[in-house]
Amino acid sequence: MKKRYVPNLQEIHSLAERNYAAFARLLGATNAKEAAAAESEKLIQVGEALAFSVVRKAEARYTTDLVITQVAPDVAEYLQARFLVRLYHDAKMAEIIDYQGQERLTALHPANLHQVRHQKDEKFQLNRHLAEWLRLCFRQGHVPTQFQFVN
Incomplete structure (x- = not known):
């Protein structure tokens, strides 16, 4: 008999809390809400040929959605x-x-053979x-000095 997977909620929540705190530090604020509200785009340069764009996509009272995209002109x-x-x-969690492009990620997936x-x-x-x-x-990573934030 195959053992059923049971997610460890304490581990999942702890990771989400650490990710939230790391976003606050990365975006340069005391908390991630202030950082996300301060600017709508930030470029993070990682090495010479790799950069990531962090763009605020949506904001609501209790949530902010950030799109993180690799910026590499020589890569498809x-x-x-x-x-x-x-x-x-x-x-105070981030996930x-x-x-x-794969939406609707869940902690558990039904065992349906017709799905991905x-x-x-x-x-x-x-x-x-x-x-x-984030690590x-x-x-x-560093934020290039010539990069202008878009508001």
Whole structure:
């Protein structure tokens, strides 16, 4: 008998809280809500040939959606990373809600053979990917001085 996957909610929430705090630091504010409201676009240069654009897509009372897109002029657009992150300001959590155009990510996927196959912990893996991306930005990223914020 195959053991049923049960997500570890404490681990998922802890990761989302750490990602939210990291976004606040990355965007240069005391909390992610202030940072997201301050500017609508930020460019983060990582190395010589890799950059990421962070654009505020939508804002509501308790949430902000940020689109993170890899900026690489020599790479085909479909090969560039693109994900949508939702910041939950009331819960102080951040999570990926769309990755490479794949929406409606859930912690559990029904066992339906007619749907696209997903990993049992795919949403957690994507949020761990977000944590790794944030770590990369802190270690190697910088905001170019000539970059102008778009308001």
